[in-house]
Amino acid sequence: MKMRDTFLKPMHPEGRKFVGIFAAVTLLLFLLSAVLGWIGVGLTIWCYYFFRDPVRITPTRDGLIVSPADGIVSLIEKATPPAELGMPDMPLTRISVFMSVFNCHVNRAPIAGKIAAIAYRPGKFFNASLDKASADNERNSLCIEMSDGRQLAVVQIAGLVARRIVCFSAKGDTLRTGERFGLIRFGSRLDVYLPDGLNPMVSLGQTMIAGETVLADLATSEATRIGRAD
Template sequence: MAAAVLVTWGWGPWVALPLWLFAVFVLQFFRDPRRVLAEGQDAVLCPADGRVIMVGPAEDPYLKRPAIKCSIFMNVFNVHSNRLPVAGQVRRRWYSPGRFLNASLDKASEHNERNALWITTAGGDDVVVVQVAGLIARRILCYVGEGEVVDRGRRYGFIRFGSRVDVYLPPGAHPEVALGDKVKAGSQVLARLAGRDPRVQ
């Protein structure tokens, strides 16, 4: 932005127009608005802004179990700050280097650069949330590590320039989004957990 101001002052606004457009793009891309979090003890929050591109049964590649998979695709105009879908303890974190295919493709979940967190809730449910880099994304940021106790809706990461977030839920979870829905991180419910008796091992 400083460069845009200097060029405007020295050579005029028309010469500086490309710099102003770039400055506006950067400001809107890195915005991180406050959100009022959706309520409900069994609520799994949407971890990202964007469009739902997958809802249905899948194999969780991290916990090696059947799961309900929900995927949200973020284009360059969406907010790219990611929020934790559930509260609990981070049991494990996986980082996998990879390719930069279009994040809207199913194979991006398997082949692209990604960062996964396994979170166990107080009720004993295991949820895996995965940040997946996209076609022009070149950096995944994650601010939490193994062993941390985290709150639902907390900002936990950021993916730069077009990407997706995959959430693997227990088989008994009930999705509250449908294919094609546009969602907002934190303020909308992705699914409801069926719950599990913590006394049962």
């Protein structure tokens, strides 16, 4: 691996205009003050870093459900999927992954399948780490139907700073496990509703890597994992 690859990750196209704006403002700040200009340089580098889109190595075995986002597992609980998706009105295991402003914010499909439903709902902008964010915040929900007919929901949730949910996919599209399907700007959260009867293979507080960390396995009946912090 070249040294530059360690520090210069690919940038998602969604970030180009923001980096351009930050760079233009930085040039103006240098005209006013060298100190302000260097602050602008730092913010421009941070903006580039925020929109990074690194390559991920996604496990290819059928049945593995992977994390849709980088971040920390903030909640594991039983909850009903968003009503607007039209899924059965029954509690499923929900895994919430909170993304801070320092995480990569490109979202990836947790499982391969066809998008059976997609629904956007406006809402508030509470801190995405709060329980009520799932119900009250702006969100974009997808129902992915797998080849065996089982369904999984993944929900993009806006946060206190994030005010723009981007989704590249549409109803009827077919996704591969780990395929990029969206992005949320500047801090947010993703919820995954597992198929009925499936136990999570992650623990509260665990660090997630989008497209790589396995959340659950359709081919196992392993009990819910309990982790510890060392």
